[in-house]
Amino acid sequence: MASGISILGSGSLGNSILIHNAENGILVDAGFSRKEILNRLNLLQIEPSIIKALLITHEHEDHVRGSRILADHLGISTYLTDETFRYLRSSNKIGEKKVLFDPGSPFQIEGFNIEPFTVQHDALQTVGFIIGTGDHKIGIATDLGHLNRLAIQRLRGCDAIVLECNYDTSMLRDSERPFFIKKRIMGRHGHLNNEDAINAFDEIITEKTRFIFLAHISLECNSYELVRNLALEKLKIMQRTDILLNVIEQSRPLNTVWI
Numbered sequence: 671m672a673s674g675i676s677i678l679g680s681g682s683l684g685n686s687i688l689i690h691n692a693e694n695g696i697l698v699d700a701g702f703s704r705k706e707i708l709n710r711l712n713l714l715q716i717e718p719s720i721i722k723a724l725l726i727t728h729e730h731e732d733h734v735r736g737s738r739i740l741a742d743h744l745g746i747s748t749y750l751t752d753e754t755f756r757y758l759r760s761s762n763k764i765g766e767k768k769v770l771f772d773p774g775s776p777f778q779i780e781g782f783n784i785e786p787f788t789v790q791h792d793a794l795q796t797v798g799f800i801i802g803t804g805d806h807k808i809g810i811a812t813d814l815g816h817l818n819r820l821a822i823q824r825l826r827g828c829d830a831i832v833l834e835c836n837y838d839t840s841m842l843r844d845s846e847r848p849f850f851i852k853k854r855i856m857g858r859h860g861h862l863n864n865e866d867a868i869n870a871f872d873e874i875i876t877e878k879t880r881f882i883f884l885a886h887i888s889l890e891c892n893s894y895e896l897v898r899n900l901a902l903e904k905l906k907i908m909q910r911t912d913i914l915l916n917v918i919e920q921s922r923p924l925n926t927v928w929i
């Protein structure tokens with residue numbers, strides 16, 4: 671069966687990714703309001719009732735803004751780690767139904783195989799996900815300061831990879847942001863810069879890779895065009911211009927990509 675990747679948007683103002691087939695889907699993060707998520711699904715002509723579960727990567731607002739209201743609205747369970755759950759419960763961000771998972775322990779939802787894995791980021795317990803749809807594997811790692819061995823190992827072999835490409839180092843250095851914030855973003859538990867993300871292609875792209883989605887791109891310290899050009903240049907050097915590249919924007923969803 672064909673697998674759909676519908677990225678509703680990505681960036682520091684909100685993140686939400688739907689992995690689905692014609693009947694069922696799994697939403698990774700609800701970083702926009704319920705209204706906005708429903709709007710964006712509508713733009714993509716996706717029926718919200720296909721969403722059978724919400725997975726949470728970590729507790730930052732740009733990943734959980736609409737989590738409680740959306741999950742309760744759809745009557746679905748929220749899947750998250752114990753530490754993330756405790757934090758979200760205390761801030762009333764969690765829906766009525768929840769299922770806890772351990773990073774490193776795979777589980778199944780409606781025929782989707784979910785493998786959460788730990789990534790380095792400045793939240794309580796951040797995870798990326800590999801979602802197996804039966805025929806395909808989709809890897810998602812959107813908030814990480816450093817692509818460690820584990821993350822590389824998990825993303826290798828996926829048909830499609832959604833990877834953070836957050837900032838251009840010189841644009842961040844020259845920005846008006848306070849020093850401590852710059853330091854946080856650039857740290858190994860912050861966000862992935864263009865250079866590290868693009869260089870990672872050498873390690874995560876295999877002969878199986880057919881789609882790359884670059885996500886969580888900073889509006890102030892990066893540009894969609896720069897990211898696209900750097901990535902295309904790299905794919906050309908790697909002689910992998912067969913790979914379909916998508917640069918994910920903050921303000922609008924990307925048309926569903928079917929694999």
Ligand SMILES: [Zn+2]
Pocket residue numbers: 681682685730732733812813886
């Ligand atoms: Zn984020």
Ligand SMILES: [Zn+2]
Pocket residue numbers: 728730791793813
């Ligand atoms: Zn984050």
